[in-house]
Amino acid sequence: MKGNSKYKTEDESFEAEIVRLIGRCKENQKIELHEFMSFYRNKPSTKGGSIKLKTVWNNIQTLSRLGRFLDTSFKDATEEDLKKYIISLNGKSQTTLANWKVIIRYFYKWLYGGEYIKNKHLFPEVVDNPLWETRKRPQPTHIQS
Secondary structure (H helix, E strand, O other): OOOOOOOOOHHHHHHHHHHHHHHOOOHHHHHHHHHHHHHHHHOEOOOOOEOOHHHHHHHHHHHHHHHHHOOOOOOOOOHHHHHHHHHHOOOOOHHHHHHHHHHHHHHHHHHHOOHHHHOOOOOOHHHOOHHHOOOOOOOOOOOOO
């Protein structure tokens, strides 16, 4: 029922879930996630318009999982810490792993800022190794008649 204040809209539900997810992280990570969320929500979508709240929620959900795994702030995490996290995800589908890797790599580009944001092929050292590469789907071949 739209218009009835006792029912949450989908966006309100995502907002509440984002707050809950960030709240489950360590204190030093909460600041990093709040700042990233502010940046990401105001970033224009590649399809035009703004990023959907569901996409923001998905990013925060992925990063909060990583945060709960780490013993440090995101910025203080080492390449080895992140490698252990990816290895701990053994059993997840290739698609899930690829999506999470993209989210985490993008977050670290934002976290380290500067040239990393300007150059889409440049990554901070902590996520710049073959472990973070995602497999590209093979392009369909066209049969000529």
